[in-house]
Amino acid sequence: MTSEIAGEPSDATAAQLVEAYRSGTLSPSEALESVLARIAACEPKLFATYAHDPDGARAAAAEATERWRRGEPLGPVDGVPVTLKENIATRGVPVPSGTAATELVPAPRDAPAAARLREGGAVITTKTTMPDLGMLGSSVSSFHPRTTNPWNPRRTPGGSSSGAGAAAAAGYGPLHLGTDIGGSVRQPAHCCGLVGFKPSHGRVPVVPPYYGRAIGPLTRTVDDATVLMRVVSAPDARDHTSLPPADLDWDAVARADETRLEGVRIGVMADSGVGFAVEPDISSAVNAAARRFADAGADVEPVGPLLRREMLDGLDRFWRARAWAEVSALPPARASKVLPEILRWARTGQELTGEQVFHGFSQMDAMARAAATLWEGIDYLLTPTAPIPAFGVEQAFPSDDGERPFEHIGFTVPFNMSGQPAVSVNCGWTGDGLPIGLQIVGPRFDDVGVLTLARLHEMLSPPPRPWPAP
Template sequence: MDPTERPGRLTAQAISAAYASGSLSPVDVVTDVAAIIAQREAELNAFWRYDLDAALYAAELSAARWRAGAPLGPIDGIPVTVKENLARVGVPMPAGNAGVVPRTPERSSPVVERIEESGGIILGSTVMPDWGMLSSGVSSLHGITRSPWNPSLTTGGSSSGAGAAAAAGYGPLHVGTDIGGSIRLPGTWLGLTTLKPSAGRVPLDAPYLGRVAGPMARSATDAALLLSVISGPDPRDWTALPPQRLDLDDLTVGGSFDVAALRIGLHLDAGCGLPVDPAVRESVESAAAVFSAAGAHLELVEAFLTPDLLSSLDEFWRVRSLVDFDDLEPSRQDRVLPFIRRWVEAARGVTAQEVMRDYSSIMRLQQLTTLATEPYDLVLSPVAPMAAFPAEWPMPWGDTDQGMAHIGFTAPYNMSGQPAATVNCGFLPDGRTVGLQVSGRRFDDVGVLRAVHWFEEHRGAGATPVWPIPARGGV
């Protein structure tokens, strides 16, 4: 079988169309995805819980609904994965940490409930590193999660399992979470299209400053489809946005997306953290040139983040995780990943006054991000300063402590609440992917996805991932 024609490799839209025509059934698709997982999962390590029997049963129910012409929603029968920190009834939630006593939820999170209400077939829960505070797939509980492009390389994190599942073809739709880049970093290092939605767009049952859940996929249309299902208010999320009908059905909107009318900022210097690899910068500049050639007005955005602001954010997160660490019994503390233990212990002497100053710095970061980006319809930037690094490294520089020196482009949009997407914009000579971050004004998730979709159609073959990624020895 041609691997590009396998049912499990199709987009969500193509799968739904095949269900409607009767040329495929949900059982066909889940069975094929299961074959892909069987071949790749032992090496990639994407799943915390994989529920094939439940997925096949759900596929049979979905097939009956399609035969009756009564699908539950736009993703009925579509395979989906969710990150392990999104509650599912009866599935323990260890937060990727061997020291944690997992909580087993009695109710699913809003995201999971909406997927199931729409008929989506949840294959399982994907892994994450300890407490989600690493930008890699290294976990004290799960071991190492690896890139489908090259298993010697990282997936990025903390939505490491979701990223691996999306890139490997474990179905078309995946949900990650993001507090400083955890959706978008796997996006850049795996060639995916992802979206960190506006704050409050996708409801959570445990909202927290900067935290969001969002789609991870291989195309903007699939990301938009998943967003249409999981967005909207829920009473459990007191930060949720009001009800709003998002026009996500057709990202081209009949061709009305006018690139030439856009004022676009090009942000190449984060103002702090590690310098941008020249090859990454070149790919981002080439992507910006695609927009400029179509008539968009392009301007450089000056650096607005400072080393002190990024350091304050890092310290605030260290203290937060130190509280979690201190809540563990001593024997369980010993099970936490050594890198994370050192990272949190470095905050042991931080005073209450310093924590409040850190919080004030975060408010300042929100203000500066909004002021710097408000003049633009979109801002284009690197996602991270570097390309993918070895899978065994907990952070892009290895095992040393450099704080959060790699999230100067991503974290500002978590704090400001603005939507920010990733889309592949190039490859390095060794084949590593490079992502373009596309951010927009707060609440303009649709505009960001339309821009990403437009770029996907205009970026050229040299910047376009070819799916599926073959396993060594073929798929």
């Protein structure tokens, strides 16, 4: 279709689109039409979108087309299609948080990340789906249809950034933003074969901010994740935890081929300490990735488990109490609309004592302190992103056990609580063709280093599989 882009523009990277805009071989309006056609072709089976607005997107793309015609683009995402998880507010669009219990009131203004993207000329094509209250690792929702995985519609795309993961894998444009409080960006990346980056806490302002909550990209390539981070990582006064302005060298990620691993100490954590046992296919893929780093010169060594049962169960109790506080404050008619699995889980929060809730709250800090000790002997950490592959799309919980709903997040949740940057990248496939995620973690604030190591992993890995056809 263009000299720069082989195939459909909907499958192009952000850099490829921008180069085509610059050369005049493709316009933002033409790229958008390709994305809209892909969405129309896939949505009858994927159900990844919410508040899809083709007319608004076309108007934004037309403005970007004119800016590129004048040679006056606003930045590295001007005219590039982007989706946002539905809990990242965009003005005029209600924020249901995945549940039918929400009163649908239009958001009065853009959240910080949405505002930065709009200021940069990005074309917001649609919002994407999530499960009730973002408290599931699946796409089961009382408000949205159940989102499916493009690699296998009988499997979940992961959660809670379910629609973002499905949209990225299906080619709804190159850039997608999700949110992550226990793995909700990295888990869909694992399930859908993507790059999913949770930045250092405060790197991308969040409204409302909360312990462990982060906003990060879901993309097909590390370069696209970096492009998105470059735009959305500006501070915003609405998030009192946002980091001060920082002149990060995002360009270093593109120079990953210059990275020397000699003397770099990389730990490999094969067991998180709690939850599901790691399945053999996943262990093998992660170990193969570790060997590639070792062959490139890194000092690779095993690292022991991080979590204790007390930590994960305590956090579960605290989240139950918090969820029940929110649900019980709703009028009964609205509260009854919450997904039954979530309602049963949250209702147990009313039985907890103040001491139990406080102990659960304290486990977030216990995780952070445990994670901090890792960096006394290593520079970066490799783990499986999840111990199991994408589970059944009909399941709310991977274990079908509402009493133990978080057995799959033992590798991801500690780094929300420690505030450290962590990225999931595809490192292999199960015997039945499901993606496997490798998590790369670094010290807090070393976002560029983590993405650089992820980019190097791309370079060291075998060629990727073709993306699922529409």
